[in-house]
Amino acid sequence: MARKNDDLGGYRSLFENAVEGIYRTTPDGRYLDANPALARIYGYKDPAELIAGLTDIARGLYVDPADRDRFREILARDSVVSNFEARVRTRSGEIIWIAENARAVTDGRDRLVCYEGTVQNITARKQAEESLRLAATVFETVGEAIVVTDGQRRILAVNDAFERMTGWSAAEMVGQSCDLLAVEMIGLREVDEMWRLAAGTGQWSGETWTRRKESEPFPAALALTAVDQGIDGRFVLLLRDITRKRRDEQRIRFHASHDALTRLPNRHTVMEALGESIVRADQTGERLAVLYLDVNRFKDINDSYGHGVGDELLRQVARRLKSCVRASDVIGRLGGDEFVMLLPSVGDHSAAQACANKVLYAFAEPFDMEGLQLFAGTSIGIALYPDDADGAESLLSRADAAMYHAKRGGLPYSCFDIEMDRQVAERVSLENDLRLALGEDQFRLVYQPKVDALSGAIVGAEALIRWRHPMRSDVSPGLFIPVAERAGLIGAIDDWVLVEACRQVAEWRAAGLNLPSISVNLSPAQFHDGRLKDKVKAALADSGLSPSVLELEITETMMASDVDRAIEILGQLSALGVRVSLDDFGTGYSSLAYLKLFPVSTLKIDRAFVTELPGNAKDGAIIASVIALAGNLGFSVIAEGVETRDQAAFLAARGCPVMQGFLFSRPVNAATFAALLSNPEGLIRL
Numbered sequence: 020m021a022r023k024n025d026d027l028g029g030y031r032s033l034f035e036n037a038v039e040g041i042y043r044t045t046p047d048g049r050y051l052d053a054n055p056a057l058a059r060i061y062g063y064k065d066p067a068e069l070i071a072g073l074t075d076i077a078r079g080l081y082v083d084p085a086d087r088d089r090f091r092e093i094l095a096r097d098s099v100v101s102n103f104e105a106r107v108r109t110r111s112g113e114i115i116w117i118a119e120n121a122r123a124v125t126d127g128r129d130r131l132v133c134y135e136g137t138v139q140n141i142t143a144r145k146q147a148e149e150s151l152r153l154a155a156t157v158f159e160t161v162g163e164a165i166v167v168t169d170g171q172r173r174i175l176a177v178n179d180a181f182e183r184m185t186g187w188s189a190a191e192m193v194g195q196s197c198d199l200l201a202v203e204m205i206g207l208r209e210v211d212e213m214w215r216l217a218a219g220t221g222q223w224s225g226e227t228w229t230r231r232k233e234s235e236p237f238p239a240a241l242a243l244t245a246v247d248q249g250i251d252g253r254f255v256l257l258l259r260d261i262t263r264k265r266r267d268e269q270r271i272r273f274h275a276s277h278d279a280l281t282r283l284p285n286r287h288t289v290m291e292a293l294g295e296s297i298v299r300a301d302q303t304g305e306r307l308a309v310l311y312l313d314v315n316r317f318k319d320i321n322d323s324y325g326h327g328v329g330d331e332l333l334r335q336v337a338r339r340l341k342s343c344v345r346a347s348d349v350i351g352r353l354g355g356d357e358f359v360m361l362l363p364s365v366g367d368h369s370a371a372q373a374c375a376n377k378v379l380y381a382f383a384e385p386f387d388m389e390g391l392q393l394f395a396g397t398s399i400g401i402a403l404y405p406d407d408a409d410g411a412e413s414l415l416s417r418a419d420a421a422m423y424h425a426k427r428g429g430l431p432y433s434c435f436d437i438e439m440d441r442q443v444a445e446r447v448s449l450e451n452d453l454r455l456a457l458g459e460d461q462f463r464l465v466y467q468p469k470v471d472a473l474s475g476a477i478v479g480a481e482a483l484i485r486w487r488h489p490m491r492s493d494v495s496p497g498l499f500i501p502v503a504e505r506a507g508l509i510g511a512i513d514d515w516v517l518v519e520a521c522r523q524v525a526e527w528r529a530a531g532l533n534l535p536s537i538s539v540n541l542s543p544a545q546f547h548d549g550r551l552k553d554k555v556k557a558a559l560a561d562s563g564l565s566p567s568v569l570e571l572e573i574t575e576t577m578m579a580s581d582v583d584r585a586i587e588i589l590g591q592l593s594a595l596g597v598r599v600s601l602d603d604f605g606t607g608y609s610s611l612a613y614l615k616l617f618p619v620s621t622l623k624i625d626r627a628f629v630t631e632l633p634g635n636a637k638d639g640a641i642i643a644s645v646i647a648l649a650g651n652l653g654f655s656v657i658a659e660g661v662e663t664r665d666q667a668a669f670l671a672a673r674g675c676p677v678m679q680g681f682l683f684s685r686p687v688n689a690a691t692f693a694a695l696l697s698n699p700e701g702l703i704r705l
């Protein structure tokens with residue numbers, strides 16, 4: 020039918036072969052003519068299938084009906100529509116983009132004869148435009164910085180993220196060499212290698228460093244992609260700022276290797292550093308020193324002031340330790356109140372001791388806990404490599420042994436010697452045996468009378484513990500009590516002593532033997548145990564003893580750490596009605612100002628002042644003044660360690676008739692003590 024229409028004349032072939040669709044329609048929208056291209060665009064095999072059919076407008080093929088209305092409107096108004104782009108459905112339902120031109124054809128009298136027009140399938144162009152638009156959106160909105168360069172690394176484009184990340188604007192960067200982004204820490208050779216690899220394999224990716232406009236370097240993840248390989252190829256650099264990631268990684272590494280409280284290297288890191296230092300010492304032939312230290316009475320301080328103060332003290336200790344050594348020396352916290360210092364290239368013992376002295380000097384100043392001035396000492400153990408040990412573990416444990424030795428001996432520091440190894444082994448074995456001792460009933464109490472030397476009467480007794488070890492001879496409390504304290508076993512032992520002493524006195528009383536007073540030693544741990552008051556109450560209740568019979572012996576040093584807390588504890592005890600005796604008086608802290616605040620009933624003159632009586636005039640003078648002081652403050656006074664009649668006579672003459680010591684009796688078991696008690700003659704009298 021189309022061929023019959025020869026209005027197209029010589030243009031017929033053009034019409035038939037055109038790549039654009041061409042059509043003519045009746046005024047009411049039916050095809051009069053259509054070329055093969057139009058049929059193809061709409062999905063028909065032959066134009067014949069279109070002819071006489073309704074046009075796309077009439078058939079409503081537009082995806083968006085508004086397009087159809089707009090097309091009609093323009094054509095009606097202007098008689099011509101140019102390059103009208105719309106989406107339509109083809110015969111098979113596929114959606115395509117077309118660009119359509121149309122015009123109304125009129126006769127000489129302006130009457131509408133037909134419409135004619137062309138249709139182009141612009142789907143491919145539209146899709147390309149869309150992906151370009153998408154790419155542009157991605158380029159601009161993506162979080163990563165993007166830099167596009169030519170084959171010579173000259174920057175062709177950068178995105179917004181790049182501008183934000185680096186501070187450079189696109190205007191500043193375009194045309195510049197990408198090497199501008201390189202930093203000194205990544206040498207140019209490395210940068211060249213990166214580009215070479217990217218050009219060769221198509222991509223290089225990894226972590227590197229780049230810089231901001233103000234030259235500040237930052238770590239970045241970089242993906243460098245060669246877009247078109249070859250001389251004129253382009254490169255796309257994708258950059259992500261990984262400062263935060265690096266910081267997080269560092270933080271995680273730091274937490275795994277450092278102590279959270281003091282921020283010092285932890286035990287694991289110290290051991291690693293120690294291992295490395297030993298390797299270096301082997302290479303250089305130099306000595307390496309380890310100083311092992313702990314804070315004296317830290318547990319007391321922690322118990323009395325609370326953990327907040329304890330933590331703050333440890334932080335301040337860490338700072339002071341750091342101030343004593345070079346930045347390259349390692350200081351670590353092993354846990355609790357134990358610290359370690361590694362001093363590489365130390366000349367000899369005296370250099371290590373000089374460092375220990377420096378630490379002691381640093382501890383001489385009080386620690387300032389938000390207004391509270393706290394004195395805390397330290398004990399230091401020194402061990403040297405290769406002199407004292409052949410490996411990291413043994414070096415550390417020998418420094419620990421030396422520290423223990425210093426603490427026990429009341430020394431500020433001590434250097435390891437091989438005898439300490441034996442002591443450590445002894446301590447470990449004692450510790451193991453001690454754990455069994457309570458359950459296996461290996462403890463006994465012995466009793467030493469307190470005597471009025473003028474009358475010979477027993478006025479009281481001190482209960483003293485004995486450990487009947489199954490394999491050894493009796494172990495002295497002077498030996499095992501410090502071990503029990505360190506092993507955390509002292510609480511249970513103390514509890515047993517308290518209960519057993521009260522029970523024994525009640526038993527004697529029931530047998531008609533009246534002991535006016537029984538003294539029990541308290542350890543620092545027991546003194547600071549918040550349950551002390553309840554335990555004392557329970558022991559008294561179980562035995563039926565009146566509180567005034569019980570006397571608790573405490574030492575001055577127990578109170579020095581926290582005077583206010585000590586006063587509070589003593590107040591609770593005296594409110595119960597029990598008596599408190601200040602043992603070892605004169606050997607320790609002896610603040611007379613505080614003494615009058617302590618609700619104690621008795622001062623006990625230490626054996627150290629008695630031993631050299633009456634010859635030592637100085638000791639004699641001290642004793643005379645302690646007796647006078649006790650009298651003025653309303654305390655009773657007793658002297659311990661009295662071994663001779665002369666000592667007893669001296670004390671009695673100065674107004675201290677109550678005494679304890681080998682002169683009257685050694686500590687004896689319960690049966691022997693009962694015999695002493697039942698002897699109406701009493702003990703030696705002056």
Ligand SMILES: Nc1nc2c(ncn2[C@@H]2O[C@@H]3COP(=O)(O)O[C@H]4[C@@H](O)[C@H](n5cnc6c(=O)[nH]c(N)nc65)O[C@@H]4COP(=O)(O)O[C@H]3[C@H]2O)c(=O)[nH]1
Nearest residue numbers: 483484495496497516540541542660661662679680681686
């Ligand atoms: N040279 C000499 N020594 C004399 C004389 N008279 C008594 N002693 C000894 O001096 C120590 C007195 O006890 P301490 O000062 O409280 O000193 C005690 C006390 O601090 C502690 N201790 C003993 N028993 C207990 C206990 O049940 N609990 C606690 N926490 N500590 C205890 O162990 C320390 C040593 O106790 P022991 O070996 O029993 O030693 C006792 C006693 O046997 C004397 O005339 N000359």
